[in-house]
Amino acid sequence: MKSKSDLRKELRRVRKDHVAAQPAAIKALLFNRPPAPLLDLLAENATIALYPAIGSEAPTSSYAKFFLERGHVIALPRFADENAQMEFAAFQDPFDKSDLVPGPFGLEQPDASLPVIEPDVLFVPLIGCTAKGDRLGQGGGHYDRWFAAHTGKTKVGLAWDVQVVEGLPIEAHDQQLDFIVTPTRLYGPFA
Ligand SMILES: Nc1nc2c(c(=O)[nH]1)N(C=O)[C@@H](CNc1ccc(C(=O)N[C@@H](CCC(=O)O)C(=O)O)cc1)CN2
Numbered sequence: 546m547k548s549k550s551d552l553r554k555e556l557r558r559v560r561k562d563h564v565a566a567q568p569a570a571i572k573a574l575l576f577n578r579p580p581a582p583l584l585d586l587l588a589e590n591a592t593i594a595l596y597p598a599i600g601s602e603a604p605t606s607s608y609a610k611f612f613l614e615r616g617h618v619i620a621l622p623r624f625a626d627e628n629a630q631m632e633f634a635a636f637q638d639p640f641d642k643s644d645l646v647p648g649p650f651g652l653e654q655p656d657a658s659l660p661v662i663e664p665d666v667l668f669v670p671l672i673g674c675t676a677k678g679d680r681l682g683q684g685g686g687h688y689d690r691w692f693a694a695h696t697g698k699t700k701v702g703l704a705w706d707v708q709v710v711e712g713l714p715i716e717a718h719d720q721q722l723d724f725i726v727t728p729t730r731l732y733g734p735f736a
């Protein structure tokens with residue numbers, strides 16, 4: 546089996562080419578709102594974590610607006626610096642992003658003055674995944690460590706269909722997803 550780092554390279558390229566090939570008018574319709582069967586399983590008062598999508602990652606801005614209008618508290622990852630643990634704080638203005646500040650890794654994040662919050666449901670970025678819920682991320686281990694420290698959370702991967710692969714090299718610390726949403730499919734729950 547290929548190494549995680551070779552797979553990251555290959556799948557980043559596949560993802561980039563796939564997204565570049567999508568007509569803008571089609572792309573605008575994708576990841577517009579979560580699939581109804583998934584939504585039915587999310588508590589109305591759940592705090593929902595999203596991520597500030599960059600590059601060719603599955604976009605999250607429509608979900609942010611949708612969940613805000615549905616009354617959920619929304620959270621985004623925050624890092625005190627490059628070496629700090631990932632934590633979450635509220636994302637209060639998904640329409641204008643006026644409350645975000647630049648953070649490490651080239652990502653926008655909530656301001657340091659906001660309290661840490663613990664989301665119940667986390668939508669996570671990924672480079673690759675399998676139809677069984679295995680996940681390959683950027684390699685920082687940020688989500689793996691957060692999930693190890695906060696058990697019982699609902700973990701939902703957002704992916705383009707080309708990111709769902711047959712198999713991934715899995716290590717003991719790798720955390721399984723509960724669901725994966727692609728533009729054409731909802732995978733899970735896997736348990
Ligand atoms: N949009 C987004 N937000 C996220 C993540 C992510 O993957 N995507 N993370 C997931 O854990 C956390 C941030 N962790 C990160 C860890 C490593 C790299 C990283 O190594 N980036 C490469 C760029 C790779 C490329 O552009 O091809 C780099 O800086 O070299 C980025 C984010 C939380 N927020």
Ligand SMILES: Nc1ncnc2c1ncn2[C@@H]1O[C@H](COP(=O)(O)OP(=O)(O)OP(=O)(O)O)[C@@H](O)[C@H]1O
Nearest residue numbers: 549681682683684685686687688689690693718719
């Ligand atoms: N629970 C944990 N405790 C300590 N170290 C961990 C834990 N989970 C992951 N790590 C470390 O993090 C590093 C990266 O792990 P991995 O390659 O699986 O990241 P990833 O899941 O692709 O990244 P990310 O979650 O940031 O998107 C590894 O060196 C691993 O040892």
